[in-house]
Amino acid sequence: MSVITYREALGRALDEEMARDGRVFLMGEEVGEYDGAYKVSKGLLAKYGPDRVRDTPIAELGFTGAGVGAAIAGLRPVVEWMTHNFALLAMDQVINEAAKMRYMSGGQLSVPIVFRGPNGPAEYLASQHSQSFASFWAHVPGLKVLAPSTPADAYGLLKSAIRDDDPVVFLESEMMYGWKGEVSDQEFLVPFGKAAVARPGRDLTIISFSKPARAALEAADALAGRGIEAEVLDLRSIRPLDEAALYESVRRTGRCVVVDESWPFASVGSHVAYLVSRECFDRLDAPVALVSGEDVPMPYNHALELAAQPLAAKIEAAALRALYREV
Amino acid sequence: MDDSLLALLESMQLIRAFEEKAGMMYGLRKIGGFCHLYTGQEAVAVGAVSVLDLGRDYVLTGYRDHGHALALGMDPGAIMAELFGKATGVSRGKGGSMHLFDPAKRMLGGNGIVGAQIPVATGVALAQAYRGDGGVTLCFFGDGAFHQGALHESLNLAKVWSLPIVYVVENNQWGMGTNWKRVSSEEDFTLTVAGYGMKGLSCDGMDLASVRGALREAVDRARTAREPCLVEARTYRYKGHSMSDPQKYRSRDDVEEYRKRDPIDALKGRMTDSGELTEARWAEIAARVDAKVEAAVAFAEASPEPASGELYTDVYSSPRAAG
Ligand SMILES: Cc1ncc(C[n+]2csc(CCOP(=O)(O)OP(=O)(O)O)c2C)c(N)n1
DSSP: EEEEEEEHHHEEEEHHHHHHHEEEEEEEEEESSOOOTTTTTTHHHHEEETEEEEOOOOOHHHHHHHHHHHHHHHEEEEEEOHHHHHHHGGGHHHIIIIIIIHHHTOOOOOOOOEEEEEEEESOOOOOGOOOOOHHHHTSSTOOOOOOOOOOOOOOOOOOOHHHOOEEEEEOOOOTTTOOOEESSSOOOOOTOOOOOEEEOOOSSEEEOOOOOOHHHHHHHHHHHHOOOEEEEOOEEEEEOHHHHHHHHHHHHOOEEEEEEOOOSTTTTHHHHHHHHHTTTTTOSSOOOEEEEOSSSSOOOSSSHHHTOOOOHHHHHHHHHHTTOOOO | OOHHHHHHHHHHHHHHHHHHHHHHHHHSSOSSSOOOOOOOOOOHHHHHHTTTTTTTOEEESSSSHHHHHHTTOOOHHHHHHHTTTTTTTTTTTTTTTTTTOOGGGTTEEOOOOTTTHHHHHHHHHHHHHHOOOOOOOEEEETGGGSSSSSHHHHHHHHEEEEEEEEEEEEOOHHHEEEEHHHHSSSSSSHHEEEEEEEEOEEETOOOHHHHHHHHHHHHHHHHHOOOOOOEEEEOOSSSSSSOOOOOOOOHHHHHHHHHHHHHHHHHHHHHHTTSOHHHHHHHHHHHHHHHHHHHHHHHHHSSSOGGGGGTTHHHSGGGGGOO
């Protein structure tokens, strides 16, 4: 066991997979000579050279699409987006090309590619740089979507993603890169489609993924101070979704709060809340709650920016309401 | 002419002093997030804006937008307040450093997505052509942005539609840590645009007169002949890409070389030699600029935070539309 950062965990996964398979290569803006805008690819250029750690111009549509082409022609690209905000420029290539190639070719083509980078708000970055696109990607059949919140899951899921034969969108976060956690020194994979019980509990279920999973744990701590034992589930994998784990937990606790930092309209959070409401209807003691990002573009001002996000206090309040307790 | 040149020198010095102060305020955590300083490039914004007709022309730019905003005469206090995230900021604390807007001063925005302002600016020029109001749009972006599809689609549109627009690529030679030569199939951007049948002009972005000469020609063409045009201003940014850039990709000497050709010092020197500027006059200018910057900080400090209800204002034209 070593305690390493989320950033280091991703770097280790990339390094190991590149060493293991010569078809794997990384490309994106500043991934090479700059060692990565957020230093995830630190040291990889020195180790693997510029063919396998390829700096690109600022041309998201072009290099993302080139990744798709390289994938159908037999390579296993990892495309780094400096952030998911900039991936909007490449959305056509991901949705119309990567996600549909297998289907529209009648199964003849595979697109083994990983698109990865930070997603969601960081701090003081205002509306064009602070958006969570989990729901946009998750909407699309043909894409797999991963959103780990711990270094161990980041490591194990990125390795699985690189080995997978389908296009995977991988959601990280500027704020999570410095988070630390224990990661086994032995190699391991984390399978897709398995939620993690981040904290067991019996009184209600809090479901989250990515950065807000930590806020959910903070809220659970605060609730424990009031004698309430919340179970926190971390989806880790959004598509495929571990529906069974969600239903099992909510049927046991009878109450559910879903936390998602995206906008609430047609989001991963709202979809999970719908599924849980439908599948656990006869066991629910309260309506399923959704704590989302506020339904506004992100403001720059820090107090407003914090108010726009699903922080622990909001999650705690939603949990208390689900328990019909005083907030 | 004397006076106007002095005014331009003062405008450049205002940008310099404002940016240095903004850097300090960032260090004091009064400003957060991405803050991209414009020091070194002052002659480009000031020179380009100086040939505009601010009654009818427009400017759009990227996230390195403080210089353009100040050159257009936007209020330094309201800009500093925006950087502080205050309610009195030009964008009411919602935009921050990268998103300065002031239509009355002809500023249609700072944009955080590399290259995104280019199609938008092209559309502003379309509106000007549509109305036939004789206005011209100036669109600023960096060498890194040059390789976005958005630029290439826009160049073609502007040409086939004969739009009154001037694209100004501020080639400060670095897009974050990437030297432009490493990512440019053709290093001479004026040759690239020639492929679109578009006139390309080069100028020395460290020299106010050179910038003004090229921009005057380009803006005239755009206004009178409806000929879109690209101007490459070769320049240099003194500071890191944003406040968090350790700048390992370049040496101190590289920066020093350019500082020797500092656009403000150069103009000052030339004007002193020709007798247009005296030490006393410069001291007066510098003091006035410093006082303005101090006042801007004091205004920003004293200004209130936006009210919490502001979170939900200005999402739509009418609050009820939110549904
Ligand atoms: C579409 C997009 N991709 C990437 C980024 C991240 N980014 C911000 S500035 C920048 C470099 C741009 O360089 P350049 O166009 O030369 O302008 P300069 O910063 O030198 O003024 C990058 C890669 C972004 N904001 N938007």
